[in-house]
Amino acid sequence: MNNYFIILASGQSKRFNSSKPKQYIIYKNKPLFEHSINKALASKLFKKIILVVNNKKQINKKYPKNVIIVKGGKERSDSSLIGLNYIKKLKPLNVLIHDAARPNFTLKLLKNLIESLKKNKAVIPTVNTKDSIKYKVKKQLFNLNRDHSFSTQTPQAFRFNDLYNLSINQNAKIQDEATLFIENNLKVKFIKGENTNNKITYKEDINSNKIFIGIGFDIHRLIKGKELYLGGLKIPFHSGLRGHSDGDVIIHSIIDALLGAMRKKDIGTLFPDNKKKFKNIRSTKMLKPVIEMMNKNEFYINNLDINLICEQPKVSKYRDKIIKSLSKLLNIDSSLINLKGKTVEKLGLIGKEKAIACEVICSISQ
Numbered sequence: 001m002n003n004y005f006i007i008l009a010s011g012q013s014k015r016f017n018s019s020k021p022k023q024y025i026i027y028k029n030k031p032l033f034e035h036s037i038n039k040a041l042a043s044k045l046f047k048k049i050i051l052v053v054n055n056k057k058q059i060n061k062k063y064p065k066n067v068i069i070v071k072g073g074k075e076r077s078d079s080s081l082i083g084l085n086y087i088k089k090l091k092p093l094n095v096l097i098h099d100a101a102r103p104n105f106t107l108k109l110l111k112n113l114i115e116s117l118k119k120n121k122a123v124i125p126t127v128n129t130k131d132s133i134k135y136k137v138k139k140q141l142f143n144l145n146r147d148h149s150f151s152t153q154t155p156q157a158f159r160f161n162d163l164y165n166l167s168i169n170q171n172a173k174i175q176d177e178a179t180l181f182i183e184n185n186l187k188v189k190f191i192k193g194e195n196t197n198n199k200i201t202y203k204e205d206i207n208s209n210k211i212f213i214g215i216g217f218d219i220h221r222l223i224k225g226k227e228l229y230l231g232g233l234k235i236p237f238h239s240g241l242r243g244h245s246d247g248d249v250i251i252h253s254i255i256d257a258l259l260g261a262m263r264k265k266d267i268g269t270l271f272p273d274n275k276k277k278f279k280n281i282r283s284t285k286m287l288k289p290v291i292e293m294m295n296k297n298e299f300y301i302n303n304l305d306i307n308l309i310c311e312q313p314k315v316s317k318y319r320d321k322i323i324k325s326l327s328k329l330l331n332i333d334s335s336l337i338n339l340k341g342k343t344v345e346k347l348g349l350i351g352k353e354k355a356i357a358c359e360v361i362c363s364i365s366q
């Protein structure tokens with residue numbers, strides 16, 4: 001195991017539009033570059049891991065002894081050479097060069113790269129290009145044939161001596177180390193990259209997959225002479241739910257869960273009890289402004305899980321109808337909604353059929 005892993009984290013992130021260079025931003029609870037360190041450590045494939053940064057003071061955490069932090073250069077190729085020069089004295093056999101902006105590679109990819117180096121001097125992961133690419137020469141436009149083009153990713157793996165000799169003789173700016181081999185007509189082995197191993201380039205790349213969870217709970221007393229509404233559906237029953245509105249515990253819990261996930265306080269703030277205009281309001285009407293708030297902020301629902309807690313009516317009898325009603329009200333596919341019925345062994349107010357309660361958990365994305 002004479003392998004070394006160099007992580008380049010000294011870019012200027014011109015396209016990232018943030019006061020902090022992107023390699024230091026927090027991504028999935030850790031600085032972006034730390035994902036690559038942790039994976040390299042977990043793989044146990046490397047003698048040393050070299051993190052090349054533009055300001056060592058910005059790294060205030062202690063890492064294991066085999067993680068070395070060095071100050072990089074002006075351009076990517078300068079930083080890469082600084083990393084290579086650092087490990088040269090250790091007489092490495094193989095070196096992997098990686099962009100800190102790709103935190104989502106797998107350990108399997110690392111293993112494949114090292115394995116392929118046994119028979120090759122340069123091993124590069126690639127993926128097929130998804131977009132149609134045009135290129136311009138002087139004023140003329142050309143189409144790039146998608147079947148013959150692909151994107152290169154990192155980590156890129158090399159025999160140290162071959163990469164080092166090319167690097168010290170390179171003067172022009174290069175975008176990756178594979179370019180050195182290709183421009184010198186040297187053989188490069190391409191292996192299958194990973195579609196999930198995308199480079200984080202723009203702020204949107206980070207926020208696109210965020211998931212938020214919300215929880216809601218509600219309980220109303222059952223009283224004679226009122227109609228029962230559950231999930232917006234009128235259900236024949238001897239009593240209805242007492243409340244300022246129609247007392248629909250399912251919708252009230254959904255509203256609180258959605259507001260919670262959006263971090264917008266609660267149903268009581270949105271519909272104060274003491275406001276006359278909300279008296280006897282149908283809960284479906286209360287849901288509307290919440291859905292509008294979601295749409296306006298570009299949230300969408302991933303799923304809802306509902307526990308309806310009562311002895312009667314039996315949930316199994318109305319499950320499909322309630323789910324259908326909710327899917328219409330929320331404008332989502334019914335397959336995203338789950339409704340469970342729960343009895344309480346005749347205990348307490350709910351057990352004596354004097355109240356119905358509901359809890360909802362929801363997941364939304366933006």
Ligand code: ZN
Nearest residue numbers: 218247249252
């Ligand atoms: Zn309520």
